[in-house]
Amino acid sequence: MSPTAIPSTVESATPAVKEKSAKPDLRFKRLDITMKRHQYQPDALIEVLHVAQEAFGFLEEDVLDYVAHGLKLPLSKVYGVATFYHLFSLKPSGAHTCVVCMGTACYVKGGDKVLEKLQEELGIELGETTPDGKVSLMAARCLGACGIAPAVVFDGTVGGKLTPEEAVAKVKIWAGES
Amino acid sequence: MDLQELREIAREEKARQKPVRVHCCTSTGCRAADAMGIYGNLQAAVKEHHLEDRVEVIGVGCMGFCGRGPLVQIDPDDLLYEEVVPDQATSIIEAMNGGTAQPILGDSQHPFFARQTRVVREYSGKIDPERIEEYIAVGGYESLHKAIYEMTPAAVVEQISKSGLRGRGGGGYPTGLKWATVAKMPGDQKYIICNGDEGDPGAFMDRSILESDPHLVLEGMAIAGYAVGANHGYIYVRAEYPLAIARLQKGIQQAKKYGLLGSQIFDSPFDFKIDIRIGAGAFVCGEETALIQSIEGGRGNPVPRPPYPAEKGLYECPTLINNVETLANITAIIRNGADWYASIGTENSKGTKIFALTGKIRNNGLIEVPMGITLREIVEDMGGGVPDGEVKAVQTGGPSGGCIPKSMLDTPVDYDSLRQVGSMMGSGGMVVMDDSTSMVGIAQFYMEFCRGETCGKCVPCRTGTVQLYAMLSKILKRQATRDDLAKMEALCEMVRDTSLCGLGQTAPNPVLSTLKYFREEYEALLVEPEYLNGQAALHGVSA
Amino acid sequence: MDKIRFATVWLAGCSGCHMSFLDLDEFLIDLADLVEVVYSPVGCDLKDYPDNVDVCLVEGAIANEDNLELIYKVRRKTKTLISFGDCAVTANVPAMRNMLRNSAEGVLKRGYLELADANPQLPHAPGIVPELIDRVTPIHELVPVDIFMPGCPPSADRIRATIEPLLHGQQPQMAGREMIKFG
């Protein structure tokens, strides 16, 4: 990702936080509880971001802003940490996620072919979401499920010993949903 | 809690256990093939056949033979069923009353099992990882008691030193020496960190240990804490391992409830608490200084050593960092003594090592073998060789390791021998490759990995891996010349010698080792420079 | 002794390096005594790059098919090839279009369509206007280069310090701020 500055960041962040004060958002409540549990220590940042990611689905700017205020951290530091780790996402993901394991065992057993076929079928690259917002295609470094290589995680369920065709068949079911 | 009470729990648990125990694997790998469905059906079948008094179904951790999972094993008959599907569960139970079981009956005496020496994995697949009582029933937490009441901290450190245990995370640093250094550091506040950020693709030993026998690691951490004078431990686990995290959380709670963790353990003045920290997807956090940064809530950027974490680690305090498997060895050493442990393995590599045997191999899964066993014994005898074709190479050590060619299969598996042949032990991934595997492709695969995982802090690793990846791609696209190959080798050496942390220093290893043993595959892809062709063909150079 | 067969070549660059070459002033007279200029946009009328050239200064990056054809020819027929100036050494300003995706198409669109005052149209004259290649490269990415003389442009002093030793069968010392500073 190239450095892109979005001029509307601050404006878009503030209303959401204000809205929160008007109508308590339970998700922000969860953040409060987590931060309190960690006594608002700045070193709890990653733990709090985990909770935020789980509660909101992805890390919106207003959420990052909220966390930075809570833990008394500079905004750029929070942004730096949030973008360092693969598991934190700053963009919403699709309704379904398809995570292809690209560990060595899976690679040797054709995980790359599975990925290729999925990219072809979905018409997107790794890390992208289909234009209709239905499917996000991602890769994992290693799921540690090498015994059943090649493995793909479909919405949190691990599928093993997959052929490219089998993987595509699973994804096609989602595509058919309305 | 005292020793009497601990043994009472063990006695009660043994009395509670049924004579026939049906072990159903509930680890990540087998879950992918509906192990939970099998587990449920087995329980239902036991009920249906009114066998509750005699038979119990236990969800256990990994039995090792992951490639043939899901596995169901029955004690005391030592029957092993492979590739079970949920529908077959009833027949397995019916077989106890004289019926015939449908699933494939495996050979529990197969070299895959018979050749193993189980120290760390002794109870993996035998006990329910979610019940501390089962762990206590097999002697759990007795080592911790022994350490606290029968040994001084210095004596514990000495036992670990004498055992010859070396770090199982990759480097092979003598564990006792690390402990001794932290123990000698002044200061009231010290930390223990258990490194469970198992990131090598193709390796899942640590996941399996944490999923199968979490208390083994917790107890090892507590003993380490006692030995070096730390009362706070962190266990850093990859977020990709949710089951391991859940079982650790449960384990910590249960141990706290029994007074085996927390304040005044076994009514002694020794306090030890353990917190879990969950990684967020960064391979570099397996590097100890990066891991510390991450626990402190920052970007996982490694920092130059010295000072080593043993002197100045977490929150600037002396910190002992050991890998999961290293810590899982501790209780056995304390229980059986350093001499017993040192009798396993080779002169300079003591004990056993767990390997994740994967790739193009007939029997894939986890094996625990004594150090010094040859690659050939592992690959051919235990692994059953390559399904079709020939073994071409064995990759050990993941992105930091190298590819060992077929001709060197008689290399003993120990820290020094592997390093001598240009690879390394690493955390224990062992990926078998056959004739169909392109070694240049493998080198590119690992470089792609390192390129994606470099933190970006230091120049050689951040930009060198990108250039190396581009060079490998150019070779694979048949656009590279002999000069390009020479340039790539020089860059490999530069990245190896100048990078800040282990990730960069070892990133060129897969390239260097494949160049060493499979240079002809690279050379076959080289082309003459275009200007020599006598005509200016259009070119598609890309970076 | 036969005179040194000397050439200069102008590829994708602004010709500033050649202008700086002309700044050699009276040294040009000495040079003329020592060399035979066999190919040069500023010193010779020959249109074909000849065989057996001893020393050639090449200005500019490789940006189109003509550049490519010529540099291959220059390399095959030249003993000592000198990358002359930043465009030859780094591809410099001409290569800034490489930052665009599909750089050849992209730069033409930008220049002839988006920024056009009147009659926006893409140039199309096969056989007359050479086709752009997609990635502008420094010379040494395509052919071996013997001496690198960076600078935008290299000063006349630097040019003289580079070529003078060559005329006497010696190698220039390409080191230090005076000789190799970019820009």
Place this chain on the structure above:
Amino acid sequence: MSVKTLKIDNQDIAVEAGTTIMEAAKEAGVRIPKLCHLEGLTPVGACRLCLVEIEGMNKLLPSCVTEVWEGMVIHTQTPKLQEYRRMNVELIFAEGNHVCSICVANGNCELQDVAVEVGMDHSRFPYRFPDRHVDLSHPLFGIDHNRCILCTRCVRVCDEVEGAHVWDVAQRGAAAYIVSGLNQPWGEVDACTSCGKCVDACPTGAIFKQGSTTGEKDADAPKFEFLTAAREKHQWTR
């Protein structure tokens, strides 16, 4: 005060214990190339240009963070080090878009100087031409990511000296870049005091004063050594 004696490039020297190799070399009048290190800021050992060879050690050590020890024998200019340094600078040039001829820092750029110092007359590695961004939203200054080498001097000077922590590093690996605030335009970051310290600390033309053109930037890197000394030793003149 305890003293350590050591040898740098065959020159004997005695320095206070706790001195880094780089400081000792400075005392001995030996120049070691560097880019990420700036006196007055916490060293990070990231650029790897200041690596030196130490007799009896097979690892190269960064002189900005390594403290001297008794009897250390240091070599700063071995052929291996010279070759590695040159490759390192080539890698940096190939990574960004460093077009000296049109850069504000031309003639006053530490990267350009280091290139001359290590004898880099061309890059053997292909330039990557990344698509990077220029942010001119700040009323006084600008940041051109094309010229950034990720030395993090701006990050550290803003955090450690100014205390504003406007900057940090976002993303990782090749995608890493210097970020202001929550990836906001620099001009919209409240924390920025417009003190200009990052402009002075930047070794290249990446952070600059607006309105300056080719070759006009004149950064003041030694200022931070002075500033920290001023604060610690109460000496406000240089």
